[in-house]
Every structure is written in structure tokens, then in C-alpha cells.
Amino acid sequence: MSPVLDAGALRRAVVASLDDLRAARASIDAANVFPVADSDTGTNLVMTMEAVVAALDRSSSEPPAVARAVRSGSLVGARGNSGVILAQIMRAFADAVEAGPADVDQVASAFKRATELAYDAVLEPAEGTILSVVSAAADAAQGSHNDVAEQLVAAAGAAADALERTPEQMPALAAAGVVDAGGMGLVVVLEALARASGGDVGRPRPRATAGETLPPVRDETSATYAYEVQYLLHSNASNLDPLRKLLGEIGDSVAVIGGEGMWRVHVHTDERARAVSLGEAFGKPADVEVVDFAEQIRATNERTLEAKVSTSEQTARGVRGIPLARSEHAAALIAVVSGAGVAKLFEELGAITLDGAMRGTTTEEALRAAIESAPTQDVIVLPNNEDVYQRLLAMKDTFTHRVVILRSADIAHGLAAAIAYGDARDTDAAIRDMEAALLRVKTGIVLVATDPLETPAGTAEPGHAVGIAEGAVVTVGENIIEVATGVASALVAELRELLTVLTGEGVSVEEREQLRAALATELPRTTTEIYDGGQPFHRYVMAAE
Structure with missing residues (x-):
């Protein structure tokens, strides 16, 4: 049981919370219904904390270096509403340990400041969210505690209790039968912080289940606005309240955090270009990210539906299954790839994949098996390798299916074409879009x-x-x-x-x-x-x- 919170404990807590968030990611994603039911809160929190861990890996163990790494990593890595708010909370704890170990009174002040920063980050704070959870934790951290470990356990327990009450505060949560996803992630982080200080929170760390928790199928048109826009903003402004207000005029879920030359900007809007141009009036935007909510929800729905489909019928060796939701295409898409992550990207775009693009090692037998077992008569193939392309041309007249072989030189070329395939439904339109993509990339x-x-x-x-x-x-x-x-x-x-x-x-x-x-x-x-x-x-x- 530690009487203080020091930089070492904060570092250990960050590393542990990343592992715990990864284990809980699927459950948190599945609970995500507010402000948009796009099932990505757990993923956003993991990405946020990954950036903090990466910054810590580059820093020394001295308290000022740890504090700087936590602040900068969380700011640069913050993703989504909850990630931005978590960054503010982490900033408060980083400040608390920068000059040395923080005692009970200093940790209480850190919790209070974390709550203030979290609420200040957003233009329109909402109860029944991560904000309510951090507020309850801060209240529990005040008053008399024997040591910091006991204080952190009390704060984590209060946060968990507040999390259970979020459906009472947020009708969307009650309707979906879930608690707030961002609050779930914060409880994971606060419990990791308590454990890192020697506290016993009374329950084990999260563990990933053997079967992934799947989010329910969501309404693709449920988002109030079409896009999530977020970016870093290099600006020497001391205050960006004017930008926050301008963004509020074109959208919601507005959050602007940072300072000392670097800011993180987040908004949900229909005007994605304007969201960035407004930032340009105050500084230089960088690392711009735009999420199309409908497309993201659609992709999540497809993964959920695909996971529920029986996998008893196996495809030919080396061939991966085409997602169910892409069956409306008149032509099946087959792509030769290399790397598990690459294969996943192509599959999410509707492709059947075979390994062997990098060195052209896929066999003619595997190519033929994939094509002949395709679920449609028309088949489009992305060889993603010149040698594989030439071999397919030589085989073309021997197939029983109608096969179109596109000359994709590598997996990057092929990925651009696969994205275009996802935007069209009939075969001719798909081929036109894919060929255009290959020309421009x-x-x-x-x-x-x-x-x-x-x-x-x-x-x-x-x-x-x-x-x-x-x-x-x-x-x-x-x-x-x-x-x-x-x-x-x-x-x-x-x-x-x-x-x-x-x-x-x-x-x-x-x-x-x-x-x-x-x-x-x-x-x-x-x-x-x-x-x-x-x-x-x-x-x-x-x-x-």
C-alpha cells in the first residue's frame, strides 16, 4: 500500500491499463451507443493509451520526463470523444507527479482538476457519460484517507458505482440496456491506477474472452451528423474558445484540448472540409482524420453478421471467406495478399484472399480453387503481383467462371481498387471504378x-x-x-x-x-x-x- 502516487506508479498504471483496455475493448465497443452508436469507443481508448505507452517508451524514468510523455502522448493519440476526455484526465495526473510524489491531498486535487479539465474539454457536457464517472471518482477522492492506495481504491469503486447509474441519466443507454462505454474505459484505467499503487479493487483485471463480444447490428442512418473529424492543430493561441464555438455552429460533440502550441480538435459534422478550414484560421492542422459514420456502422454490422454465420463449410486451402454482407455484388472479388493485417483489410472490403503476393508464391492450384469456388459466376481478381498477373492471364481461358483480371502491381495498388469495389454493385460499374482507382493511385x-x-x-x-x-x-x-x-x-x-x-x-x-x-x-x-x-x-x- 503506497502512501503516495509517484511517476513510477503512473507509468505502471498506464502500461497495465493499455493491456486491460485491450482485453475489454470488444465489450466496450459493443456498449457504445452515445453520442453515436458506431461501436468504436474501446478501440479509440486503446489507440489513445497506445500513444501514451509509446511516448513513455521514448522517455526516461525521471518524473518530469514521465509527466511530459503522458501529456504529449495522450494529446497526440487521443481518438474520439472519450479519448479526448481521457487525455484531459491523464494530463491532471501527469501534472500531479511532475515535481515528485503526490500525497493524499495532492491526488485529491488532481482528481478535482481532472474533472474540471474533462468538463472544459467539451462544448456541451452530458451527464450519464464518462464525465459523470470521473466526477464521482473525484468526489470519493476528497476527504480523509489513510494513504493514496486507499484513496485510489475508493475513487475506482465510486467510479464503478457511478457507471452503473449512467443508464438512469442517459435515456439512450437505458433503451439499449448498456452502461456508458467511455465510463467503462475510465473504470478500467482507474482500477489499473489503484493496483499500481498497491490497492486492492476487489475484482480481477479484465480478460479477453475466447469468443469475441459482438456489437448488435446498428442503424446506419442513426448518427445526427455524417462525419467525425479530428486533427492536431499547431497554434500559438493561448485560448481556442472561439474555434470551439465556431465548430459548435456546424456540428456537435465538439472538443478542443491542449495548449503550448499543440491542440487536439474533435467534432461531429456534415461539413468535414469546413471543420478543417475553421482550424486553419487559428493555426496549422495536421494528422486530419475523417470517419464516415454510416460507412463505419455498416462495416461493423457486416463483421457482426459475418461472425454469426456458420463456418462449417470451409473454402479451399489458403482461401478466406467472403463477408456475407458483400453478397449483393454481382461479381466476387479475389485478392492475392501478404500479411494477416493486409488480408483483414481486403476481407473487410469484401474480398476472398489468398496468401502469396509479395514473392508471387501463391500456386496455380490455389488460384484455380479460389476462382472456381467463388459464389458468383462473375469474378474479379486482384493479383497484386506482376508474376501472378501473368500466370492468371495464361490460365484465363481455362476457367468455368467469367473472370476479369485487373493489373494491380502490388498490395497498395490492389487496396485502392478493393476500396473502389466496395463502392459499386454491378460488375461493369465495379470494374470501371477499380480500373480508375488503379490509374490514379x-x-x-x-x-x-x-x-x-x-x-x-x-x-x-x-x-x-x-x-x-x-x-x-x-x-x-x-x-x-x-x-x-x-x-x-x-x-x-x-x-x-x-x-x-x-x-x-x-x-x-x-x-x-x-x-x-x-x-x-x-x-x-x-x-x-x-x-x-x-x-x-x-x-x-x-x-x-
Whole structure:
């Protein structure tokens, strides 16, 4: 039982809470109904805390360094309404330990400040949410406690009790039969904080269940506004209340937090471009992210429906099942891929996937089995490799299905085409959209040299990164983040709006977040989406549109 809260305990609590949030993510996502039932609160909280852990991994163990890492990591990593509010709460605790260990009175003040910061973050605070839960925790933290461990246990218990009362405060929760998702995540974090100080919260840490908790199928048109827009804003303004009010005129769920040159902005709106341009009046937006609520809810619904479908009938070896909700397509989509994360992305877009794109190792037998077992007579194939493309052409006349083989050079090309496939329903329209996507997308890769390599951009020693854009080596160097940023810059030189990055096998969370920050600084007007691709050989695969 610790009499104080110090930087070491805060660090341990952050690391533990990330593990616990990952274990509870599916349950939290399933409970997410307010302010939009898009089933992503658990995911957003995990992403927020991943950024904090990555920042801590780069910092020393000295209290000021830990405090800075928690503040900056939570600000940069904050995702969604709950992530932004959690960042404010973490900021208060970081401030409390920056100068040294915090005693009972200082922790009580930290809880009070956390509540004030959380409420101040949003334009229109709502009870029955994470705000009510942190407020109850702060109330319990006041008064007489023998030590900080006892105080944190009391706060976590009060938070759990308040969480159970959220349906009484929020009709949407009562109607859905759930408690507030953001509040669920905060209870997980506060319990981790209590345990890190030696407290006993009276129940075990969350554990991921063998069968994933599935969110219910939601109404795709239930969101008041079409988009969630969030971005970092480089601004020297001391106060951004005017921006908060302007955003409130075009949407809701407005949250603006930060200071000292860096801010996090969040809004739900129908005017996604204006949401960013309003920020430009106060500074320089970066790392812009836009979520289409209807599309996100639709994708979640598809995963839920697919998971409920019996998997007793197995497809040919190496072939993954096509999602049920994509069966309205007149043509099945087959994609050759590499990496578990890459396969998942293609499957979410409606594709049947086979492994073997990187080195063209997929066999003719596997290709034929996938095509001949397709659920539709028309089949579109994305080979994502030139050798596989040529082999498919040679086989084309032997298929019993009507097969269209698109010349996708790599998985980045193929991903752009697969996204276009998801936007059309009849075969001709799908092919037109996919061919157009293949023409407009620019792709690049970053790999690590295993032998000395002479390139037009210089000599790459073993272990150095080699950056290739549109088939040409554009940069080499020892710093892989700088090389990756160089490739991205080359790809978006023609004012392209979207950069998709697939991280390869072995890329750490820390490296991924370093790249995210570098791209946000270097390409502030480009929306960057980074996914865990897990592909071998290529450290990064990029596509710019």
C-alpha cells in the first residue's frame, strides 16, 4: 500500500491499463451507443493509451520526463470523444507527479482538476457519460484517507458505482440496456491506477474472452451528423474558445484540448472540409482524420453478421471467406495478399484472399480453387503481383467462371481498387471504378537492405532503409522514419489528399507512432491512415490518392 502516487506508479498504471483496455475493448465497443452508436469507443481508448505507452517508451524514468510523455502522448493519440476526455484526465495526473510524489491531498486535487479539465474539454457536457464517472471518482477522492492506495481504491469503486447509474441519466443507454462505454474505459484505467499503487479493487483485471463480444447490428442512418473529424492543430493561441464555438455552429460533440502550441480538435459534422478550414484560421492542422459514420456502422454490422454465420463449410486451402454482407455484388472479388493485417483489410472490403503476393508464391492450384469456388459466376481478381498477373492471364481461358483480371502491381495498388469495389454493385460499374482507382493511385515501399546496394539516391549499407516511389529509388538512409517520410512526400507531391500506410511485420507501436507524428508534421494537408499490415519483406507499403 503506497502512501503516495509517484511517476513510477503512473507509468505502471498506464502500461497495465493499455493491456486491460485491450482485453475489454470488444465489450466496450459493443456498449457504445452515445453520442453515436458506431461501436468504436474501446478501440479509440486503446489507440489513445497506445500513444501514451509509446511516448513513455521514448522517455526516461525521471518524473518530469514521465509527466511530459503522458501529456504529449495522450494529446497526440487521443481518438474520439472519450479519448479526448481521457487525455484531459491523464494530463491532471501527469501534472500531479511532475515535481515528485503526490500525497493524499495532492491526488485529491488532481482528481478535482481532472474533472474540471474533462468538463472544459467539451462544448456541451452530458451527464450519464464518462464525465459523470470521473466526477464521482473525484468526489470519493476528497476527504480523509489513510494513504493514496486507499484513496485510489475508493475513487475506482465510486467510479464503478457511478457507471452503473449512467443508464438512469442517459435515456439512450437505458433503451439499449448498456452502461456508458467511455465510463467503462475510465473504470478500467482507474482500477489499473489503484493496483499500481498497491490497492486492492476487489475484482480481477479484465480478460479477453475466447469468443469475441459482438456489437448488435446498428442503424446506419442513426448518427445526427455524417462525419467525425479530428486533427492536431499547431497554434500559438493561448485560448481556442472561439474555434470551439465556431465548430459548435456546424456540428456537435465538439472538443478542443491542449495548449503550448499543440491542440487536439474533435467534432461531429456534415461539413468535414469546413471543420478543417475553421482550424486553419487559428493555426496549422495536421494528422486530419475523417470517419464516415454510416460507412463505419455498416462495416461493423457486416463483421457482426459475418461472425454469426456458420463456418462449417470451409473454402479451399489458403482461401478466406467472403463477408456475407458483400453478397449483393454481382461479381466476387479475389485478392492475392501478404500479411494477416493486409488480408483483414481486403476481407473487410469484401474480398476472398489468398496468401502469396509479395514473392508471387501463391500456386496455380490455389488460384484455380479460389476462382472456381467463388459464389458468383462473375469474378474479379486482384493479383497484386506482376508474376501472378501473368500466370492468371495464361490460365484465363481455362476457367468455368467469367473472370476479369485487373493489373494491380502490388498490395497498395490492389487496396485502392478493393476500396473502389466496395463502392459499386454491378460488375461493369465495379470494374470501371477499380480500373480508375488503379490509374490514379501512386504507390511506394520502404525496405531494409540486407547487402550493400548502389542506388541512384546513394549507397545503402546493410540495415539501411531504401525508399522506393513508383518503382524508382528516391531516398536511402540509416533513419527509417526519415526514409519513409521521404517516400510519402514523393508520392503526395501532386497534392494528393489521402495517404494509406501499411506497416510491415515486426514494426513496433513506437515506430508506427513516430512515423505518424513525422507524417503529420511533413504532410499537414494530407489525411494519413496507418494500418497494421503485417506484410513480410517490406517495412512499409504506401498508397497515395
